[in-house]
Amino acid sequence: MSMKVENQLADRTRWRPEFCSIAKTLDLLSTKTTFLVLRECFYGTSRFEDFVNRIPASAPALSRALKQLESAQIVTRVPYRDPGARARDEYRLTPAGEDLLPVVMSLSLWGNKYIYNGSPPFSFVDARTGQPVRVCVTTDNDVPEAQSSDIEIRANFTLD
Amino acid sequence: MSMKVENQLADRTRWRPEFCSIAKTLDLLSTKTTFLVLRECFYGTSRFEDFVNRIPASAPALSRALKQLESAQIVTRVPYRDPGARARDEYRLTPAGEDLLPVVMSLSLWGNKYIYNGSPPFSFVDARTGQPVRVCVTTDNDVPEAQSSDIEIRANFTLD
DNA sequence: CCGTATCCACAACGATACTG
DNA sequence: CAGTATCGTTGTGGATACGG
Numbered sequence: 001m002s003m004k005v006e007n008q009l010a011d012r013t014r015w016r017p018e019f020c021s022i023a024k025t026l027d028l029l030s031t032k033t034t035f036l037v038l039r040e041c042f043y044g045t046s047r048f049e050d051f052v053n054r055i056p057a058s059a060p061a062l063s064r065a066l067k068q069l070e071s072a073q074i075v076t077r078v079p080y081r082d083p084g085a086r087a088r089d090e091y092r093l094t095p096a097g098e099d100l101l102p103v104v105m106s107l108s109l110w111g112n113k114y115i116y117n118g119s120p121p122f123s124f125v126d127a128r129t130g131q132p133v134r135v136c137v138t139t140d141n142d143v144p145e146a147q148s149s150d151i152e153i154r155a156n157f158t159l160d
Numbered sequence: 161m162s163m164k165v166e167n168q169l170a171d172r173t174r175w176r177p178e179f180c181s182i183a184k185t186l187d188l189l190s191t192k193t194t195f196l197v198l199r200e201c202f203y204g205t206s207r208f209e210d211f212v213n214r215i216p217a218s219a220p221a222l223s224r225a226l227k228q229l230e231s232a233q234i235v236t237r238v239p240y241r242d243p244g245a246r247a248r249d250e251y252r253l254t255p256a257g258e259d260l261l262p263v264v265m266s267l268s269l270w271g272n273k274y275i276y277n278g279s280p281p282f283s284f285v286d287a288r289t290g291q292p293v294r295v296c297v298t299t300d301n302d303v304p305e306a307q308s309s310d311i312e313i314r315a316n317f318t319l320d
Numbered sequence: 321c322c323g324t325a326t327c328c329a330c331a332a333c334g335a336t337a338c339t340g
Numbered sequence: 341c342a343g344t345a346t347c348g349t350t351g352t353g354g355a356t357a358c359g360g
Contacts, residue, residue: 001258002204003311004287010315014203015214019281021271022199022264023216026192028275031332032183039182043174044162048342054175056183058334063343086340088342096274098161102295103270104182106262111181114233114256115188121179126299127164135262135297137306139286146297151163155170191352208322218354223323246360248322 028072033057034065039104041075041097042148046090066091074100101148106135120156127152188232193217194225199264201235201257202308206250226251234260261308266295280316287312 005011017023029035036055045051051062069075074097077089093100105124112120124133126146133151136143165171177183189195196215205211211222229235234257237249253260265284272280284293287310296303 001309003202003308003313006312006314010313014282014313017216021268021280024275025267025271026195032186035186042163056177061333102266102297105297106266107185108181110259111185115184120181122174131299133299136303137262137265137295138303139291139293139306140304143296143298143303144300146299148163149161152166153163153170153174154166221353
């Protein structure tokens, strides 16, 4: 159960670090905090204060993670101004950032299955049909692809 | 462009660390080296020496990563014996480990697109049809899902 | 050769304090 | 409130050495 290799050339070179797309992508996302910032972006968080409140990491760590994502062009700062307040920036996913949705979703769905053993606190469903969201590896060209805005977060528990 | 939230309950709780499937999964995969070990497993690597030769990390780091993956039940040791040599163990993905394919593939495909700008050193294609492999987030139930053994690694370059 | 323990170096984090 | 600089602490990696 592993991938096939086309030829000797690929066999000899596929592990070279300079050719490894996974290693290079992980360099951009480097730390766990960075992944969690990304998660929050998909959850709709955009302001620094909210990142601080919603991620178990310190403000300096989050500042570093946001800088990192910004320099990787995964996140971009956009100005906003609350009524009566001075202009500030918020952090939004770029199109490249949006394209990381499969990474975030597949990590989450794997944990739902193997850590929460199929009874996760939250599920992701199609906002209109209620169908569960899946991440699949496929060679089919015609798969209807969901965007983050098509996805709804559903709680599977109640609090007292 | 972000996910919707079903209700106030979900809105108040989705960032709590104890409910975060992504954080918990990342705890298991903790480090970049661990991700690269996982990559090698999908590439068919199973012996310690090969991990050492194919991943730019030291033997102790790889030993730690393999232990980590083993305790997370993503990888399992299976005995083997080369003719004339003494019995040893090799490392193989469990079914849970195989289910991390979308994580590995989505990281790789993202890098192929945004780091190599669409001209990556390696592509992943269907071993029979040659169709490019994709990772998609979908709510469709009928998507034909590819396994790692259906995927071929193709080199997009030549050496002198 | 397979793999791990030890030890040192460095990188990332948190607490704190500070500026706009 | 929105960040960032500093600094002590911790965790992760590499070099080395060692045992099965």
